[in-house]
Amino acid sequence: MYDKNNxxxxxxxxxxxxxxxxxxxxxLFFNDINPQARIHVLGIPKLDCIDFSDFINKxxxxxxxxxxxxxxxxxxxxxxxxSGYRIISNSGLDGGQEVPxxxxxxxxxxxxxxxx
Ligand code: AMP
Numbered sequence: 502m503y504d505k506n507n508x509x510x511x512x513x514x515x516x517x518x519x520x521x522x523x524x525x526x527x528x529l530f531f532n533d534i535n536p537q538a539r540i541h542v543l544g545i546p547k548l549d550c551i552d553f554s555d556f557i558n559k560x561x562x563x564x565x566x567x568x569x570x571x572x573x574x575x576x577x578x579x580x581x582x583x584s585g586y587r588i589i590s591n592s593g594l595d596g597g598q599e600v601p602x603x604x605x606x607x608x609x610x611x612x613x614x615x616x617x
Pocket of ligand 1: 508519531532533534535536543590591597598599600601
């Protein structure tokens with residue numbers, strides 16, 4: 502069940518601040534508080550969903566499409582399309598997910614090392 506007190510839910514309710522990069526009616530993108538690369542932006546939908554599968558199952562198709570279109574837009578706004586980037590979404594225990602609100606990591610700005 503979705504935990505309405507997770508930190509990203511609190512950010513979406515403006516209960517705690519974030520370093521906002523881009524926002525529209527369906528999504529919010531902000532800088533990660535503990536960046537793992539020179540550029541580390543997180544993208545979240547404004548929908549109560551725990552992880553990628555929960556988002557795909559719950560969201561209307563046009564919301565899914567708009568969210569990933571926005572990920573692509575942010576990649577352009579970050580000016581990293583040419584230099585390269587990595588997008589990641591962790592899910593569950595084995596995926597190493599810490600915050601139980603679906604999010605995409607966008608890592609860029611330097612050579613990102615191997616996954617392990
Ligand atoms: P994950 O392990 O995929 O759930 O990633 C959660 C990410 O959220 C981590 O990279 C954290 O550094 C980041 N994070 C946690 N709290 C905040 C916050 N208040 N603002 C920005 N990023 C955060």
